[in-house]
Amino acid sequence: MITLDHITAQRIVDRAMQVIGHSVNVMTPDGVIIASGDPLRVGEVHQGARHVALQGESLAVDACNAEKFPGVRHGVNVPITVGHQIVAVVGISGEPAKVLPFADLVKVTAELMLEQTALLELGQHRRRQIEDTLLALIIGRTVPEIWLDRIGFDLAQSRLALIIEPAQLPGPDDFVISLMRQLELSDKSLLLAQVAPQRLLVLAPVKPSGTGGLRSITEQALSRLQRGLPAATYMAVVLAAGQFVEGNLQGCYESALATMVNGRRESPQKRIHYYSDDPVTILWESLHPGWQQQELLRPLQALHSHPRHLLYVRTLKAFLDANGDVQQCAVSLHLHRNTIRYRLKSVEQLTGLSPFRLPELLHLYLALNSDSRPSRR
Known part of the structure; x- marks a missing residue:
């Protein structure tokens, strides 16, 4: 169920008032005003909104019935429904005859905005589930089967770990989030996790073959990234491809991370670093020796x-x-x-x-x- 917050409610108020020119209130199903064209009304209890939430239908308040709803101004109050549930009530202040033509418009606008918010929350929730699962796997923890089922993760699918960082450090604050959005839209088979403020882990599905070895597997993964990112973005990042370790995501990740650290230190001018370029040094790098x-x-x-x-x-x-x-x-x-x-x-x-x-x-x-x-x- 959607929990309506003040920020989203105020966006609905601001958007509606720009169009209709009348004061608008957004109330919870309990009748509490959480956003309003009149900031002084925020926090008040709106008896008309409680009535609408209970009855499931619109309510016009005018001189004839105002005494039934103490403190409620004249206007029209409509239920906002998402997923067959009333999640809010929107009130338009003014004489019902004047504001009633705007009721459907405000109702549709509010419902679309809340549906969009719900989809974003669902996407963020799924992203957190994927990240939690991947972060557990790459540190060697045993992950419950239900975690894998929730995100559709198939352990039998071979994957190669890639690390992506901005070419120039530090990069934009939203570097990882922006990159994740682009890759999620372009290729649903990629599993993504933020492993540092400006470092993205990508687990790309690959098909091991008898010919070509590691280089062939690496090129498969890199080509997926290149197809999924705009050319300007692809040219503005540094990539590190780890060793392909069948059935060992922790090994795949640690080798990719060591490849990135070694590559940026030894060959800072290069954009793509391969584990196979210097395996002995990278192996030593991955041991974090003291x-x-x-x-x-x-x-x-x-x-x-x-x-x-x-x-x-x-x-x-x-x-x-x-x-x-x-x-x-x-x-x-x-x-x-x-x-x-x-x-x-x-x-x-x-x-x-x-x-x-x-x-x-x-x-x-x-x-x-x-x-x-x-x-x-």
């Missing part, structure tokens, strides 16, 4: 203290980009391979980790990608 981070970075302390640390870090990163190939690294830096070996040996002496041993190179790789110190590339 003491592990300190332990991982400890070998770099001596390296950063060395006068030539920028040179050594640049060489080590080039070596990693060359997949551990000294010759390819030397070519990219326009140096002799012996110079590369000398610098990498210096890294080993300072850190205690050898770039020529795979486990220790992995440690260096993670440390460099987790280190927040600025460096020249």
Whole structure:
């Protein structure tokens, strides 16, 4: 049942008075005036409105029957019905013969406005149900079956998690709400949840296939978004596509979030970030390490203290980009391979980790990608 609030009631009053030019009151079925063209009447009890709500029919008050309704001014009072229930009474002040022609117009206007309000409330309620369910799923909680049934959520449907943020932070205050409205209208199969003030989670249905792998799945999800958003909006956002983890929405979400955090830090100029671009670093990002981070970075302390640390870090990163190939690294830096070996040996002496041993190179790789110190590339 609709609960009529003062703001909606006053909108009805203002809209009707603009058209008919007579004072209008909106009353609850109990007869309390909650909005009026005469603000001093708000809060009064209107006996005529109570009569209308009980009888279910309009009432004209004039000199002949005014004594039956103490304090009620001359006019016409009509019931406002939504869903076969009287939710309010609207009164038009004036001699009934003059204002009666406006009664039907005011009644229809009020009912349309209340129906629109009811639909908006229903949409907001369903949005809250979807968000509550998704927020529970992405933190690993077990969700009652009835929650899933209410929103039509099929756990058997494969989905990929996408994170959307404004390209320029901070974006508009209504960024997420505006985006949700556009996507809800364009594609009902998308499940949406606001996970931060300017961050939207989209769970897009996908069809896993034997060919194309993760990239194919990701392109399916991204194409849905592109079809659902105006070109200007699509170009004004940053997207992050997580790893496809069958049957694990928490994993899908956490990988997408880590992809966004890593992507905005490492490649702020890019609009779309893929988990597959840098899976090892993103995996580490998703662990939210504490003491592990300190332990991982400890070998770099001596390296950063060395006068030539920028040179050594640049060489080590080039070596990693060359997949551990000294010759390819030397070519990219326009140096002799012996110079590369000398610098990498210096890294080993300072850190205690050898770039020529795979486990220790992995440690260096993670440390460099987790280190927040600025460096020249």
